[in-house]
Amino acid sequence: MNLFGMVKDSTRPYTRLESKFYDHFIAPSVAGFYSHFEQALGLMDGMDDAFVLDVGCGGGQLLEYMAKRRPGVRAVGVDLSGDQIRRARKRLAPYGSRMSAITSSALDMPLPDNEFDLVVSIGCIKHWPDRLKGLAECVRVLKPGSRLLVVEADRGCRLEDVAYLAQKTPLPFLAKPIFRIFYLVKVAGPSLDMEEMRELAKKLPIKKVRVSRVPGLPGLMLDAIKK
Numbered sequence: 001m002n003l004f005g006m007v008k009d010s011t012r013p014y015t016r017l018e019s020k021f022y023d024h025f026i027a028p029s030v031a032g033f034y035s036h037f038e039q040a041l042g043l044m045d046g047m048d049d050a051f052v053l054d055v056g057c058g059g060g061q062l063l064e065y066m067a068k069r070r071p072g073v074r075a076v077g078v079d080l081s082g083d084q085i086r087r088a089r090k091r092l093a094p095y096g097s098r099m100s101a102i103t104s105s106a107l108d109m110p111l112p113d114n115e116f117d118l119v120v121s122i123g124c125i126k127h128w129p130d131r132l133k134g135l136a137e138c139v140r141v142l143k144p145g146s147r148l149l150v151v152e153a154d155r156g157c158r159l160e161d162v163a164y165l166a167q168k169t170p171l172p173f174l175a176k177p178i179f180r181i182f183y184l185v186k187v188a189g190p191s192l193d194m195e196e197m198r199e200l201a202k203k204l205p206i207k208k209v210r211v212s213r214v215p216g217l218p219g220l221m222l223d224a225i226k227k
Contacts, residue, residue, distance in 0.1 A: 034065050048072040050117040055106050055138055056080075056124025060088030060099075067095040076116075077101035078109055080127075106134045111141045118147050123219075125152045126191040132200055139204050142226040148206060150222040153183070153191040157218030162188075165218055188218060197222055 049072045054062050057077025066073050077088050079101070088101035104110055106121075106128055119138045128134035138148055162183050166176045192200075197211045197220050206224035214221050 034062060051075070051115070053078065053111070053116045053119045053141060055109075055119060055121040055134075056127065057088055057101055058084050060091040060101055062120065062122060063088065063099055063101070064091050067092065067099050074098045075100075076111070078104045078106060080105055107137060109137055109141060113140055114143050115141050116146065117143060118149070121150045123152060125150065126187070131192070132203055135200055135204055139206060139226055144226050146226055148222065148224045148226065151214060151219050152197070153188045154193065154213060154218050154220045155188050155191050156193040157188050161216060161218040164216060183218065192220070194220060
């Protein structure tokens, strides 16, 4: 089984081994973005009973993070990889029916229109064959007046921010320089820059759009409200 087949084809679902590698080595560094979500979303103030969708939920780490902090939040995670969803369901089992995860493409989610109070996504856009369609799906399932918050790797990221992310990744010390190169070439490289994110946002039925760099991390954030 090819552990890094997703390097050649970033649109296909993770295999079991890739899911395990992501869970142990990449997810802890991605968790560095969670505090920015928490600040922007107001999860600590006024979001106690929100219904949240996590698009590209992976192994359910962000859902678990929300579940621990807000016992009233209900959430659904969506991911193309069945192996990631199995990990997510196991991780979320202690929280019962309020936290669930389903296998689905982000481009055609089996979810109703106008359903969620909040849609979030971390590092998923670069895996979508049609980025605009994926974002349009995220907006479709949002209630009018509700929030879309998306973080993706920044193709124009600063080297020092990549180095900081590598430092937070629980890889062996000698592997961290390889991770920095991998991030720049295979993660940020196929991703998008601020102008591309802004252009995508212009084609969506959203307002109060803000596209910004995540402070101290090699990522972009799209923060908007559905019209």
